[in-house]
Amino acid sequence: xxxxxxxxxxxxxxxxxLNAFATTLNGAGASFPAPVYRVWTYNYKKTTDVRVNYQSVxxxxxxxxxxxxxxxxxxxxxxxxxxxxxxxGLVQFPMLMGGVVVVVNIPGVKTNQLKLDGxxxxxxxxxxxxxxxxxxxxxxxxxxxIPAVPITVVHRSDSSGTTWxxxxxxxKVSKEWASQVGxxxxxxxxxxxxxxxxxxxxxxxxKVRGSIGYVEYTYAFESKLATVCLKNQAGNxxxxxxxxxxxxxxxADWKNAPGYYMVLTDQPGKNSWPITGVTYILIYKAQKxxxxxxxxxxxFKWCYNxxxxxxxxxxxxxxxxxxxxxxxxxWNREVKCKGQLIR
Numbered sequence: 001x002x003x004x005x006x007x008x009x010x011x012x013x014x015x016x017x018l019n020a021f022a023t024t025l026n027g028a029g030a031s032f033p034a035p036v037y038r039v040w041t042y043n044y045k046k047t048t049d050v051r052v053n054y055q056s057v058x059x060x061x062x063x064x065x066x067x068x069x070x071x072x073x074x075x076x077x078x079x080x081x082x083x084x085x086x087x088x089g090l091v092q093f094p095m096l097m098g099g100v101v102v103v104v105n106i107p108g109v110k111t112n113q114l115k116l117d118g119x120x121x122x123x124x125x126x127x128x129x130x131x132x133x134x135x136x137x138x139x140x141x142x143x144x145x146i147p148a149v150p151i152t153v154v155h156r157s158d159s160s161g162t163t164w165x166x167x168x169x170x171x172k173v174s175k176e177w178a179s180q181v182g183x184x185x186x187x188x189x190x191x192x193x194x195x196x197x198x199x200x201x202x203x204x205x206x207k208v209r210g211s212i213g214y215v216e217y218t219y220a221f222e223s224k225l226a227t228v229c230l231k232n233q234a235g236n237x238x239x240x241x242x243x244x245x246x247x248x249x250x251x252a253d254w255k256n257a258p259g260y261y262m263v264l265t266d267q268p269g270k271n272s273w274p275i276t277g278v279t280y281i282l283i284y285k286a287q288k289x290x291x292x293x294x295x296x297x298x299x300f301k302w303c304y305n306x307x308x309x310x311x312x313x314x315x316x317x318x319x320x321x322x323x324x325x326x327x328x329x330x331w332n333r334e335v336k337c338k339g340q341l342i343r
Contacts, residue, residue: 023295028055029062029075030161031197032216033096033279036314037075040307047302050295058197060159060185066090066282072296074282077161078185082259085282091334092259092280093327095303097249097317099217100165100275101240103205103225106132107147110226112239115140117231118173118266118274124212125153125170126177127191132210154204154213157194159185165277166214169265173274214275217245217315234270241273245317248276254323287337297331297342 027037034056041052057065059076066074067088075095085092102121104114116124120136123129129136133148156163164185171178181187193208195201201213202223217240220227229237238244248267254260264276281300287293304327308318319327335342 022049022051023292024051024053025073025292025296025299026053026071027073027075028057028065028071030059030077030279031056031199032059032077032098032162032277033075033316034198035218035222036096036307036311036316039310039314040303043307043310044299044302050299052299056197058158059161059164063282069284072283072292075279076282077277077279078164079261079263079278079280080259080282081261085259089285090282091285091330092261092282093330094254094260094262094278094319094323095281095300096279096311096319097245097264097276098279098315099240099245099273100162100214100277101217101220102228102230103202103213103215103220104228105205105209105211105226106149107209108145112227112229113144114146114226115229115231115237118169121230122170122174122177124151125155125190125192126180127153149210152208152211153189153192154195154201154208154211155189155192156201157196160197161185161277161279162198162214162216163187165265166275168263169275172266221315230274232270232272232274233266233268234272236270238271238273242312242315242317244271244273245276247271248273249317254326260327283335285334285336287335287342290337290340290342293335293337293342297335301328
């Protein structure tokens with residue numbers, strides 16, 4: 001009996017020791033890709049003793065945390081330009097593409113039944129259109145009974161890459177929005193109530209009758225919120241769906257994008273979703289620990305390859321394989337530990 005107890009104790013110590021030496025990778029940032037990142041980290045943990053922690057705190061906080069070196073990688077839906085990356089010694093690479101969609105809570109209006117164009121959407125978020133039966137809306141929706149319900153705008157209250165994508169689109173389609181509000185991770189909203197991260201916006205839209213907000217598509221899908229069809233650059237009203245997000249990313253010229261800076265709002269193409277975005281990972285060129293750096297790149301390779309199927313199932317667009325090859329070649333050139341390339 002004593003021998004069995006000693007053997008069991010030894011096994012516990014061995015397992016505890018193994019876990020103590022397992023690598024932990026910490027990341028923080030965008031809530032836009034968080035549903036996929038959550039599944040990726042769970043599945044990856046089953047294949048290795050490396051633990052990956054990801055905090056969905058918003059793009060602004062993610063950028064701040066990687067700059068402060070409190071995490072191993074940051075995540076942002078707002079791409080940083082090459083000059084800013086060089087200033088902080090960072091490299092940036094795309095991880096996923098996806099759609100920012102408009103969600104509404106209008107009595108009697110079903111998902112994808114309502115149609116809006118860019119100028120009307122901007123007027124709503126500017127507070128110029130205050131009721132759902134406004135002529136500008138009913139003109140776009142003949143045959144649909146739209147109630148005379150007051151509009152409540154719901155926007156992000158935190159510094160957000162989703163906001164950056166959404167306001168980037170509004171800036172392109174509305175001169176008034178461009179001059180009065182502009183494009184940013186956090187802007188001075190003319191009207192509305194705030195929600196913390198994508199789930200906060202979903203919760204407020206769900207609770208408030210007559211509300212409208214913007215979120216990444218998976219959050220709308222999981223929350224069972226009604227989405228809106230939008231008029232794209234080609235003049236077509238398109239539904240928010242995977243093939244529309246893919247169409248928007250089809251013309252992206254990654255080869256000539258310094259620092260992989262890419263904006264996919266208001267793209268050409270008859271099927272393109274007009275508010276498509278890219279979510280990015282930020283890491284330091286100069287890594288401090290070789291073993292951790294190796295595991296970090298190994299994890300992202302796994303995400304690109306084994307994680308692609310999961311991304312599609314969750315309505316995100318994986319990065320094309322030719323772009324993945326460009327990214328891994330960049331790692332091999334630029335990411336180093338104590339002057340040595342990571343192998």
